[in-house]
Amino acid sequence: MTNEIVQQKITELSPTIAFEEGSQWLTLQVESANWHMLATQLRQQEDLCFDYLFCLTCIDWKSHLTMVYHLDSTNYRHNIVVKVKLDKTNPAIETVSDIWKTANFHEREVYEMFGVNFLHHPDLRLLILPDGWEGKKPMLKDFEDPINMIKL
Amino acid sequence: MVEEISSTPAGDIIINVGPQHPATHGVLHLVITINGETIQKVEPHLGFIHRSIEKMCESLSYRQFIYVTSRMDYLSSHINNHACALCVEKGMQVEIPSRAQVIRILMDELTRIASHELWWGAMAMDLGAFTPFFHAFREREAINDIMEETCGARLTMNYMVPGGVMQDIHPNFQRRVKDFIALYKSKINEYSEMVTGNIIFQNRMKGVGFLSAADAISFGCTGPTARGSGVSCDIRKLYPYEIYEQLEFDEILETGGDSFSRYMVRVREMNQSVRIIEQLIDNIPEGDFQAKTKAVLKLPKGEFYQRVETARGELGVYIVSEGGATPYRIKFRSPGFSNLSALDHMARGSKLGDLVAMMGTLDLVIPDIDR
Amino acid sequence: MWSFSKISNILDSWLSETFSPTWTMVIEMVIAGICVITLFALLGLVLVLMERRVAAWIQIRLGPNRVGPGGMLQSLADTVKLLVKEGMTPDGADKFLFNLAPIIAMMVAMLLMAPIAFASNFQLWDLNIGVLYVTAISSLMVISILMAGWASNNKYSLMGAMRSGAQIVSYELSAGLSIMAIVVLSSSLNLNDIIQSQADGWWIFKGHIPVFIAFLIFIIAVTAETNRAPFDLAEAESELTAGFHTEYSGMKFALFFLAEYINVFIVCAIGATLFLGGWMPFHIGHWEAFNHVMDFIPSSIWFFGKTFFLIFLIMWFRWTFPRLRIDQLLDLEWKYLLPISMFNLLLVTLMAILGWHF
Numbered sequence: 001m002t003n004e005i006v007q008q009k010i011t012e013l014s015p016t017i018a019f020e021e022g023s024q025w026l027t028l029q030v031e032s033a034n035w036h037m038l039a040t041q042l043r044q045q046e047d048l049c050f051d052y053l054f055c056l057t058c059i060d061w062k063s064h065l066t067m068v069y070h071l072d073s074t075n076y077r078h079n080i081v082v083k084v085k086l087d088k089t090n091p092a093i094e095t096v097s098d099i100w101k102t103a104n105f106h107e108r109e110v111y112e113m114f115g116v117n118f119l120h121h122p123d124l125r126l127l128i129l130p131d132g133w134e135g136k137k138p139m140l141k142d143f144e145d146p147i148n149m150i151k152l
Numbered sequence: 153m154v155e156e157i158s159s160t161p162a163g164d165i166i167i168n169v170g171p172q173h174p175a176t177h178g179v180l181h182l183v184i185t186i187n188g189e190t191i192q193k194v195e196p197h198l199g200f201i202h203r204s205i206e207k208m209c210e211s212l213s214y215r216q217f218i219y220v221t222s223r224m225d226y227l228s229s230h231i232n233n234h235a236c237a238l239c240v241e242k243g244m245q246v247e248i249p250s251r252a253q254v255i256r257i258l259m260d261e262l263t264r265i266a267s268h269e270l271w272w273g274a275m276a277m278d279l280g281a282f283t284p285f286f287h288a289f290r291e292r293e294a295i296n297d298i299m300e301e302t303c304g305a306r307l308t309m310n311y312m313v314p315g316g317v318m319q320d321i322h323p324n325f326q327r328r329v330k331d332f333i334a335l336y337k338s339k340i341n342e343y344s345e346m347v348t349g350n351i352i353f354q355n356r357m358k359g360v361g362f363l364s365a366a367d368a369i370s371f372g373c374t375g376p377t378a379r380g381s382g383v384s385c386d387i388r389k390l391y392p393y394e395i396y397e398q399l400e401f402d403e404i405l406e407t408g409g410d411s412f413s414r415y416m417v418r419v420r421e422m423n424q425s426v427r428i429i430e431q432l433i434d435n436i437p438e439g440d441f442q443a444k445t446k447a448v449l450k451l452p453k454g455e456f457y458q459r460v461e462t463a464r465g466e467l468g469v470y471i472v473s474e475g476g477a478t479p480y481r482i483k484f485r486s487p488g489f490s491n492l493s494a495l496d497h498m499a500r501g502s503k504l505g506d507l508v509a510m511m512g513t514l515d516l517v518i519p520d521i522d523r
Numbered sequence: 524m525w526s527f528s529k530i531s532n533i534l535d536s537w538l539s540e541t542f543s544p545t546w547t548m549v550i551e552m553v554i555a556g557i558c559v560i561t562l563f564a565l566l567g568l569v570l571v572l573m574e575r576r577v578a579a580w581i582q583i584r585l586g587p588n589r590v591g592p593g594g595m596l597q598s599l600a601d602t603v604k605l606l607v608k609e610g611m612t613p614d615g616a617d618k619f620l621f622n623l624a625p626i627i628a629m630m631v632a633m634l635l636m637a638p639i640a641f642a643s644n645f646q647l648w649d650l651n652i653g654v655l656y657v658t659a660i661s662s663l664m665v666i667s668i669l670m671a672g673w674a675s676n677n678k679y680s681l682m683g684a685m686r687s688g689a690q691i692v693s694y695e696l697s698a699g700l701s702i703m704a705i706v707v708l709s710s711s712l713n714l715n716d717i718i719q720s721q722a723d724g725w726w727i728f729k730g731h732i733p734v735f736i737a738f739l740i741f742i743i744a745v746t747a748e749t750n751r752a753p754f755d756l757a758e759a760e761s762e763l764t765a766g767f768h769t770e771y772s773g774m775k776f777a778l779f780f781l782a783e784y785i786n787v788f789i790v791c792a793i794g795a796t797l798f799l800g801g802w803m804p805f806h807i808g809h810w811e812a813f814n815h816v817m818d819f820i821p822s823s824i825w826f827f828g829k830t831f832f833l834i835f836l837i838m839w840f841r842w843t844f845p846r847l848r849i850d851q852l853l854d855l856e857w858k859y860l861l862p863i864s865m866f867n868l869l870l871v872t873l874m875a876i877l878g879w880h881f
Binding site: 022023024025051052053054055057059060068070074077081100101102104105106109127128129130138139143 | 196197198199202204206242366367369370371383384385390454455456468470472480481483485489490492493494497522
């Protein structure tokens with residue numbers, strides 16, 4: 001399925017979605033409030049069937065955070081990238097771990113590294129950082145660690 | 153802290169497997185709730201070897217950061233380097249000389265065999281058979297010697313650079329690879345005699361750690377782990393990079409979904425790697441081994457994603473560039489991290505002894521999980 | 524002919540001439556004690572070295588080859604190392620039981636040494652119920668393991684001990700039943716009588732297929748009873764780190780280690796005695812000339828040769844097979860070995876009644 005058809009199908013699902021041009025895969029800009037509903041549709045719509053979330057991460061753009069979801073369909077082999085813009089001060093988004101189970105671990109990683117709060121996540125605890133970690137989230141751009149970080 | 157809790161209200165015992173434990177091959181920490189010998193819950197605690205490679209890479213140039221990635225999945229370091237080099241090349245729009253492409257694939261496949269050899273030995277050792285470990289190392293050493301001669305290192309090779317490979321192959325390379333293939337073919341029967349055909353081994357593996365195809369996809373499992381459940385996920389076939397589409401090899405699929413299927417996938421995959429090497433070893437084209445690139449690499453503003461197939465599954469390198477000499481953000485989508493997340497689902501209800509069989513066939517490399 | 528029995532007889536007659544009967548008894552006991560302890564130490568050293576060389580041979584490597592000629596003093600050096608190490612006792616452990624457990628393991632192994640005939644007429648204690656004694660004492664081994672596992676106050680140890688308890692208790696049944704096959708055929712519980720009954724051929728050859736099956740079951744069962752791979756679930760190091768001896772260190776650990784090897788030796792000696800004729804040379808029926816030639820090889824060489832062959836077999840198992848899972852282990856015993864050995868015993872009894880053996 002070509003990108004155009006996928007784009008058309010997604011537009012049918014939700015006409016307000018903005019598409020981003022010029023990257024490797026079809027890129028969607030989604031409002032965080034609409035994301036969970038759209039994700040369910042992307043997964044369950046039979047001609048889209050994005051059943052494989054192969055990458056879930058977050059980018060700190062200093063002014064805001066962006067959640068990036070890379071989706072693949074094992075049936076049709078089409079990929080899309082979904083971007084969700086989040087507030088810097090109190091980032092929160094609905095979890096997708098009920099749709100793609102792999103999101104469970106990836107969201108826990110994003111939670112501790114970027115401080116994104118995943119609503120309705122079944123088990124939102126620290127995964128990689130040591131128990132009782134307090135203070136700034138390490139992957140944020142303004143994280144400072146004078147002992148362990150070497151500035152070039 | 154978990155260590156202070158020794159049992160649940162229901163009377164189940166909680167035991168810690170790791171961070172220092174013979175079966176975890178490193179510093180994985182699993183908190184296991186067991187009822188007698190039956191596993192109720194497996195809870196991984198990660199981060200013992202977390203070096204925040206992603207953060208580190210943000211302050212390294214596009215040439216430098218590749219060397220750090222050798223330390224992620226150290227058993228397929230060539231393939232990690234390859235993924236990063238490909239991603240940078242994608243951003244720079246460089247054409248790679250065909251000689252470099254062939255050398256890269258040869259190195260990748262040798263690495264894959266070496267990684268699977270080590271896995272084979274280590275997994276048999278987890279199940280209590282010590283001997284296969286040494287037999288596997290005999291072949292793996294031969295590969296490491298080849299690597300040492302050409303790359304100058306045996307484990308973290310750092311051989312792939314943006315634009316090609318670091319230096320030309322050693323004059324002995326072709327001869328030694330052929331020697332290795334001859335050695336491998338003469339010894340591969342031992343593998344099935346010693347382990348695969350062993351009735352105790354089969355009893356330990358069959359029906360253990362079942363993962364259905366739908367679950368494998370949902371958990372994001374890739375590589376032999378997912379192919380053991382019948383999910384076609386070989387990036388070399390689905391999204392070919394370099395010259396993989398011109399090569400003849402099969403994607404190994406088993407439909408059992410249990411540990412034995414995953415085991416068989418890996419063992420059969422080694423033969424496919426040998427097949428790829430045999431196609432290329434006599435056909436290394438003449439020419440440059442590296443494309444001409446600038447001293448300081450700069451990627452245009454944008455996002456670049458490269459998926460490759462490592463020995464453990466799909467590795468994704470996601471570079472977000474702001475146009476500078478260092479990446480703005482790098483994400484490594486490591487195969488082990490997603491594969492590990494399926495462990496709890498697989499292990500529930502099975503015996504404690506099965507856990508090592510499952511961990512063995514997931515082929516966990518802890519630095520790959522923690523990054 | 525130079526033999527152990529002659530030496531012991533000379534010693535005995537000299538002592539009885541020199542001292543009163545009571546003192547003779549006391550001195551002989553002291554000598555026997557010293558001999559057993561020396562044999563113990565020697566066996567430990569030899570068997571550990573042998574295990575490592577066999578392992579190395581199977582694993583295409585060299586094994587110990589630095590300390591002493593051909594690495595012969597390697598296990599001695601290891602023993603010295605273990606001796607000077609600190610024997611730690613964990614805080615939460617039951618200290619009395621924790622320290623008692625390795626001693627019990629050692630004592631059981633020592634007691635088992637008593638009725639074994641090392642050569643013709645060379646035996647510490649010619650017990651008329653030797654077979655019963657051996658089976659009874661060897662089941663005490665589980666006590667020390669359970670004790671060690673419980674007293675360590677460690678979950679790995681506890682699980683290892685529980686596994687071991689289930690395992691040893693189950694496998695004793697088929698080991699006992701396969702021993703019974705020989706008792707039925709030779710109609711004696713005395714180890715010496717059993718050896719004498721094999722003067723015209725070992726039971727494994729005389730007893731047709733049923734005795735061979737009994738032999739196989741015996742080997743499998745004793746491998747399990749001594750906690751050797753593929754039945755080493757009690758110390759399954761990839762699951763339970765080291766099982767029941769996780770918390771042990773220094774000489775206390777060494778005692779467990781030594782006891783394991785002595786146990787292997789003893790069960791192999793019993794196996795050799797029952798099935799392969801003990802010190803009895805290889806005899807074929809009434810081929811007097813052939814039998815006479817065989818008699819020229821000293822009986823002690825026959826005994827140790829057979830025992831070490833069986834030990835080699837058990838070591839071979841260890842370095843070849845993966846470990847079983849606990850439920851598979853118990854399945855193997857209760858679903859296969861036990862019914863087979865019961866039926867087999869029935870066959871052997873029929874054979875013995877009808878005299879269908881050579």
